[in-house]
Each structure stands twice: as C-alpha cells, then as structure tokens.
Amino acid sequence: MMSFEVVPQSMHFEAPLPLRSGASIRDYSLAYETYGTLNADRSNAVLVCHALNASHHVAGVYAGQPKSEGWWDNMIGPGKSLDTDRFFVIGINNLGSCFGSTGPMHTNPDTGRVYGADFPVVTVEDWVDAQARLLDALGIDTLAAVMGGSLGGMQALSWTLQYPERVRHAAVIASAPNLNAENIAFNEVARRAIVTDPDFHGGHFYEHGVVPKRGLRIARMIGHITYLSDDVMNQKFGRQLKADDLRYSTQDIEFQIESYLRYQGDKFSEYFDANTYLLITRALDYFDPAGAHAGDLRAAFARATAKFLLVSFTTDWRFSPARSREIVKALLDNRRSVSYAEIDAPHGHDAFLLDDVRYLGVVRSWFERIAVDLEAAP
Amino acid sequence: MMSFEVVPQSMHFEAPLPLRSGASIRDYSLAYETYGTLNADRSNAVLVCHALNASHHVAGVYAGQPKSEGWWDNMIGPGKSLDTDRFFVIGINNLGSCFGSTGPMHTNPDTGRVYGADFPVVTVEDWVDAQARLLDALGIDTLAAVMGGSLGGMQALSWTLQYPERVRHAAVIASAPNLNAENIAFNEVARRAIVTDPDFHGGHFYEHGVVPKRGLRIARMIGHITYLSDDVMNQKFGRQLKADDLRYSTQDIEFQIESYLRYQGDKFSEYFDANTYLLITRALDYFDPAGAHAGDLRAAFARATAKFLLVSFTTDWRFSPARSREIVKALLDNRRSVSYAEIDAPHGHDAFLLDDVRYLGVVRSWFERIAVDLEAAP
Numbered sequence: 001m002m003s004f005e006v007v008p009q010s011m012h013f014e015a016p017l018p019l020r021s022g023a024s025i026r027d028y029s030l031a032y033e034t035y036g037t038l039n040a041d042r043s044n045a046v047l048v049c050h051a052l053n054a055s056h057h058v059a060g061v062y063a064g065q066p067k068s069e070g071w072w073d074n075m076i077g078p079g080k081s082l083d084t085d086r087f088f089v090i091g092i093n094n095l096g097s098c099f100g101s102t103g104p105m106h107t108n109p110d111t112g113r114v115y116g117a118d119f120p121v122v123t124v125e126d127w128v129d130a131q132a133r134l135l136d137a138l139g140i141d142t143l144a145a146v147m148g149g150s151l152g153g154m155q156a157l158s159w160t161l162q163y164p165e166r167v168r169h170a171a172v173i174a175s176a177p178n179l180n181a182e183n184i185a186f187n188e189v190a191r192r193a194i195v196t197d198p199d200f201h202g203g204h205f206y207e208h209g210v211v212p213k214r215g216l217r218i219a220r221m222i223g224h225i226t227y228l229s230d231d232v233m234n235q236k237f238g239r240q241l242k243a244d245d246l247r248y249s250t251q252d253i254e255f256q257i258e259s260y261l262r263y264q265g266d267k268f269s270e271y272f273d274a275n276t277y278l279l280i281t282r283a284l285d286y287f288d289p290a291g292a293h294a295g296d297l298r299a300a301f302a303r304a305t306a307k308f309l310l311v312s313f314t315t316d317w318r319f320s321p322a323r324s325r326e327i328v329k330a331l332l333d334n335r336r337s338v339s340y341a342e343i344d345a346p347h348g349h350d351a352f353l354l355d356d357v358r359y360l361g362v363v364r365s366w367f368e369r370i371a372v373d374l375e376a377a378p
Numbered sequence: 379m380m381s382f383e384v385v386p387q388s389m390h391f392e393a394p395l396p397l398r399s400g401a402s403i404r405d406y407s408l409a410y411e412t413y414g415t416l417n418a419d420r421s422n423a424v425l426v427c428h429a430l431n432a433s434h435h436v437a438g439v440y441a442g443q444p445k446s447e448g449w450w451d452n453m454i455g456p457g458k459s460l461d462t463d464r465f466f467v468i469g470i471n472n473l474g475s476c477f478g479s480t481g482p483m484h485t486n487p488d489t490g491r492v493y494g495a496d497f498p499v500v501t502v503e504d505w506v507d508a509q510a511r512l513l514d515a516l517g518i519d520t521l522a523a524v525m526g527g528s529l530g531g532m533q534a535l536s537w538t539l540q541y542p543e544r545v546r547h548a549a550v551i552a553s554a555p556n557l558n559a560e561n562i563a564f565n566e567v568a569r570r571a572i573v574t575d576p577d578f579h580g581g582h583f584y585e586h587g588v589v590p591k592r593g594l595r596i597a598r599m600i601g602h603i604t605y606l607s608d609d610v611m612n613q614k615f616g617r618q619l620k621a622d623d624l625r626y627s628t629q630d631i632e633f634q635i636e637s638y639l640r641y642q643g644d645k646f647s648e649y650f651d652a653n654t655y656l657l658i659t660r661a662l663d664y665f666d667p668a669g670a671h672a673g674d675l676r677a678a679f680a681r682a683t684a685k686f687l688l689v690s691f692t693t694d695w696r697f698s699p700a701r702s703r704e705i706v707k708a709l710l711d712n713r714r715s716v717s718y719a720e721i722d723a724p725h726g727h728d729a730f731l732l733d734d735v736r737y738l739g740v741v742r743s744w745f746e747r748i749a750v751d752l753e754a755a756p
Binding site for chain 2: 020021022023117120121178179180181182184185186188189191192193195196197198203214217218221222224225228230233234236237238239246248249250251254255257258261262265275278279281282285286288291
C-alpha cells in the first residue's frame with residue numbers, strides 16, 4: 001500500500017510554560033504534523049504521543065522520500081486502524097526532544113548560548129501542558145482521543161488526569177502507571193554511560209565539537225535488550241556465530257547478537273542527542289500519577305472521565321501485562337469504561353510498533369466505534 | 379557461629395597448559411584453599427568452582443580478619459551443608475582471574491611484559507583442565523563431588539564430561555547448559571562499556587597507570603540488575619527517593635535504586651580487573667557442551683557418569699529454572715541419577731549465595747548421603 005505524503009510543521013510559543021520543576025521555558029517551538037481533516041465540529045481530533053526515540057512524524061512519507069514512513073505508519077493512515085479518512089490526527093514532538101521541537105541543542109534565549117545540560121528537566125505532565133497549548137492554537141478544544149505506546153501511553157494517561165474535560169477517549173498501549181525499580185535501574189545505567197563518557201563534557205559537548213557516542217551506544221544497546229523478549233532474541237539470534245569458527249577474542253564479534261547490538265548502538269549514536277536521552281529517561285522515571293495519592297492508583301484515576309483502551313503484550317517484560325492490569329483495575333474501581341486486550345505476541349515491548357492482526361484489529365474496532373458515535377452526533 | 383581460620387595457598391605449574399583457543403599458557407600459578415582433612419582413601423575430596431566475581435576463598439576467615447568470610451561460608455564449613463568435618467573441600471581461583479591465580483595483571487614469561495589484553499582467552503574446559511592438574515599435584519585421583527553455582531555450575535557440568543571417571547557426584551546450582559542470546563547480549567554491553575572506556579588503552583592500561591573504572595562501573599551495574607529479581611528490587615528499593623523531594627536533575631541521584639547501583643559499581647571498579655571481566659564473561663559465552671553435538675544436550679551428556687544434584691530458583695531470570703530443567707531432562711534421557719530442586723525464592727540469581735533453609739537443606743541431605751556411602755565403603 002502506498003503511503004500518503006505529509007509535511008512537517010512548527011509552531012512558536014513566546015509565553016513561558018511553567019514546568020513541574022519550578023523552572024519555565026519561553027520562546028520555544030513545537031514540531032508537529034497533521035493528517036486527515038478536522039470536521040466542522042472540531043470534534044474528530046486524535047493526538048498521538050511519542051515514546052523515547054520517536055517524533056511528530058507518526059505516519060505518511062515526506063515528498064520524494066519513499067522510505068520515510070512515520071513510526072506508526074502501520075497503524076495510522078487512510079483506511080488503517082486509526083483512519084485518517086475519519087479522524088484528524090496530530091503528531092507532536094515533545095519539548096527537549098531532538099527531532100525538531102526546542103531541545104538541548106537549541107539556543108537558550110536567556111543566555112544566548114546553547115542549552116546543553118541547562119535545558120530544563122521536563123516531565124510527562126509538562127509535555128501534556130505543552131501539547132494542550134498547541135491544541136489551543138489549532139482551535140481544538142476537545143480531543144476525540146489521545147493515544148500512545150510506552151512513554152506515549154503515559155502521556156495519554158496523564159491527559160485524562162490533567163485535562164479530563166478535553167479528552168473523550170484514551171488508548172494506552174504497552175505502558176505502565178509508573179516505572180518499577182528495575183526500569184529505573186536500566187535508565188540509570190544508560191544515563192551513567194552517557195554522563196561518564198569523557199566526550200559528554202558535563203552536557204556541553206556541542207561547544208567542544210564532539211558527541212558522547214560511546215555512552216550513547218551503550219545506552220542504546222541496553223535499551224534494545226529491554227525492548228526485545230527473551231524468546232524473540234533466541235529465535236532471531238540464539239547462539240548463531242558471525243563467522244564459521246570461534247575467534248577466541250574478547251573484543252571481536254563472535255555472536256550475531258553482538259553484531260546486531262553494536263549496529264543498533266552505532267546507528268543511534270549518529271543521530272540521537274545525549275542530553276535528550278537523559279531528559280526523556282528522567283521523564284519516564286518521574287511519571288507516577290499515584291504518587292500524589294500515597295500510591296493509590298484508584299484515587300489518582302478518580303479524576304479521569306475518558307473511555308479507555310488498554311493493550312499489553314504477553315512477552316513485554318519492560319512494561320508487563322501486570323502493569324497494564326493495575327491501570328485497568330484502578331479504572332474499573334472507579335467504574336470507568338475500559339476495554340483491555342492482552343495480546344499474545346512474541347516480540348516483547350517492541351510489539352506495540354509491529355504488525356499483529358489481532359492488535360491492529362482491536363485498535364481498529366475501538367476507533368470504529370468512536371467514529372460511528374461521532375458521525376451519529378447531532 | 380564462629381567461622382574457622384583458613385590459609386590461602388598457591389601452586390606453580392611450569393609445563394604449558396594447552397588451551398581450547400590453540401594457544402597455551404606456561405609458568406602459571408593457581409591460588410587455592412583447602413578445608414577439612416583428606417581421608418586415607420583420598421576419596422572425600424570436593425572441588426568448589428567459582429563464578430564471575432569470586433575466588434578460591436570459599437569458606438572460613440583469614441587470621442585476624444573476622445569479616446573475611448569466604449563467599450560460600452554459609453554453605454561450607456564444620457557442620458554445614460557441605461561439612462568440612464567429613465569432606466576435604468578445595469577452593470580454587472581460576473586462570474585469568476584477579477584474586478591470586480595467574481591473570482592479565484601478571485608478567486607474560488614470553489615477553490617479560492604484563493599480559494594485559496594479551497592474556498590468552500580461556501574457556502570453562504581450560505579451567506577444568508587446570509583444576510585437574512592441581513588435583514593431580516594434590517594426589518587426588520577421584521572427586522567425591524564437584525560443586526558450583528552459576529558459572530561455577532558450568533565448570534561442575536564440564537567436569538562430568540571432560541573427566542567422567544574422576545568425579546562421582548556433581549552439584550550444579552543456578553546454572554545453565556549455555557548462555558542464551560539475552561545473556562550474551564548483557565555480557566557484550568558490559569564488555570563494550572569497558573573496552574570503549576578511554577582508560578582501557580586496548581587492554582594495556584596497567585602501563586599507563588590508569589584503570590577503566592567508568593567501564594567497570596557500568597559493567598557491574600548491568601550485572602547487578604540481572605542478578606536480582608524484579609520482585610526483590612521492588613521490595614528493597616521500589617520507587618523510594620534518596621531525599622524528601624525531587625531535585626529535578628538528570629545527573630543527581632533521585633531514587634534509592636540509583637544510589638545502590640552506583641555504590642556497587644564504584645566498589646567493584648576499585649578491585650576488579652577489567653581484562654579479567656572480559657575473559658570471564660567470554661568463558662561464559664563460549665560454554666556450550668551441546669555445541670559439539672549439533673545442539674543435542676542429551677548426546678552431550680551421554681559421557682557423564684556422575685550422580686547429579688541440580689538446583690534452580692524460581693525468580694532467577696538470568697539462569698531460569700527452565701534452563702536447569704533442560705539439563706535434568708538431558709540427564710534423565712541418559713538414565714542418569716539426578717536430584718532436582720526448584721526453590722521458590724524471591725532473590726533472583728543471587729539466591730544461590732544466600733541463606734534459604736530449604737536450599738541449604740537440600741544440599742545438606744545430598745552430601746549427607748554421599749558421606750554415609752563414603753564412610754560405609756569397604
């Protein structure tokens with residue numbers, strides 16, 4: 001199927017955005033894309049939130065770049081599960097990211113210098129506030145739905161708590177109500193690898209003309225291990241050797257899995273910003289809506305009024321189905337409307353980005369019902 | 379219970395030991411300790427093999443150092459599960475380690491320079507060969523038992539295949555018949571962190587007067603995550619903060635789990651040798667007795683004649699019970715005598731080093747039967 005052409009856009013905001021840390025950020029831009037047409041009621045908008053390594057380029061391709069499909073192009077587009085013939089879909093790049101919105105590699109208007117490590121620490125809640133301002137500017141008062149996977153799912157959850165009146169449905173996929181100790185531990189090791197790389201220069205590496213690639217490579221390798229299931233790793237790589245015979249070396253590549261991880265690390269270190277990595281993993285660590293309610297997730301979700309779809313994947317050990325079930329239970333305890341699908345998929349956390357007919361079918365049915373309701377509205 | 383005093387010993391070997399890589403090593407020393415008394419038949423010897431971060435100092439304390447208990451002191455000693463009143467127990471430090479046996483920080487007799495990265499790559503099979511030579515020198519033809527946990531369990535397994543006639547029993551605890559792709563992946567990330575640390579100097583950091591501590595810290599942090607279960611991490615650390623309030627920082631410690639991991643990494647980087655880390659993780663990667671039999675573990679174990687004890691721990695996700703069951707099945711398919719205990723313990727892989735009455739009881743009963751048989755022998 002041919003993908004549709006899209007054009008990235010950007011919107012500038014002069015007014016300071018207050019952040020959870022107590023700091024604020026002003027004169028910032030948000031990169032975004034939209035697909036489909038906003039209806040006359042302005043009631044068919046769906047916001048799609050991204051995870052660590054993604055952007056506003058959610059679907060479609062850029063003109064003349066046939067390989068430039070958006071990161072959720074299998075899910076979103078004309079006739080797809082989230083059907084851009086019926087919905088007006090908005091992809092947005094979060095503050096602090098490195099794909100177009102204002103981030104650590106941009107100039108701090110207060111100092112005239114590149115932010116670097118001085119870019120303010122942002123939270124999921126701050127991102128949602130920034131997204132809400134973009135919607136204001138687009139003239140969208142209420143979202144038909146907000147949707148995201150992993151860290152994107154946390155933003156979708158937070159929308160239903162920060163702006164309950166502005167979001168009618170929320171799809172929360174392969175996500176969790178907060179990080180557990182092991183999740184934080186993996187984030188911390190990745191951050192230490194970056195921060196202790198001598199090329200990091202305390203986060204001001206830009207002015208030294210270097211990039212802490214060693215640290216970024218290690219961070220990405222760790223990440224990749226946690227995105228994949230044990231099963232799929234054994235299936236794809238197992239103990240396959242790179243060459244016919246062992247080399248008996250501690251530094252050369254012996255196993256295919258080593259080759260794969262090094263390649264992923266190298267590729268990532270070429271384009272991802274080290275300060276962005278720190279910021280985004282910290283936003284993950286901090287997210288904890290139950291925190292303000294002594295850990296009681298039921299109490300936290302008392303504010304939510306949206307109708308929910310939760311999806312988890314059986315082999316996801318990063319954000320296991322048990323974590324999604326905590327959310328489902330907290331919502332049901334509040335007598336909220338929740339659909340929940342636990343998809344038996346082999347791919348681990350990565351499954352939320354992959355083609356699985358049952359998964360794509362569940363999302364399709366859920367949006368289909370929303371579309372029918374919308375179109376039947378007086 | 380007071381621990382008993384022990385004295386480390388060392389034995390020198392002049393003759394070259396041929397290694398699986400095709401290289402050989404000569405003029406090397408092995409550090410070892412013995413506890414208990416070898417009986418007149420020389421039939422009550424038990425060899426204990428160590429894992430990554432351990433040594434020949436398996437049990438007891440050194441004179442004047444009351445806190446210097448051996449790493450398996452809860453298991454081994456007078457009246458303990460492996461009772462040194464009945465068995466003659468031998469702990470040995472493997473070649474390439476950094477706790478007394480010849481390793482990368484020692485001088486290569488061929489060049490007069492410190493080995494560093496030129497220390498030959500050693501395998502589990504090579505270690506077992508070196509251990510067999512030490513037993514020869516001690517006048518021990520046949521082991522009553524060989525015992526080890528994790529990588530130590532792999533050595534115990536390998537003993538039953540390389541020297542089936544010299545080992546009557548084998549206790550293989552929290553181990554696996556080989557590493558899977560995820561295990562290799564974690565090892566590889568740790569190795570890359572070390573090798574890409576600018577202070578590694580291609581493995582010849584000794585002559586630069588530095589230590590690749592950044593890499594060692596990252597390696598140890600990753601290791602620690604894989605040694606602990608999700609459950610025990612959540613129980614011990616959860617999302618507990620270090621201070622009362624969030625600092626909103628990507629580099630300062632926010633969570634207790636970060637503090638714990640950094641401490642473990644710092645401590646490790648002070649005493650562990652970087653080249654040893656590479657060598658030992660590689661030995662783990664390479665171990666695969668089924669490899670020579672087209673992956674058929676049953677065929678691999680056809681040579682084994684020992685009686686086995688296998689122990690695994692339910693929350694061990696590094697070497698899960700399923701991996702132990704593969705060994706049990708392969709042995710049963712060969713109609714070998716196997717006892718198998720799957721201990722419901724919360725501590726993950728680390729459980730094999732901890733006190734658990736059921737675990738220590740299983741090992742005690744198993745050795746008790748061996749002791750009774752020995753003492754009844756004509």
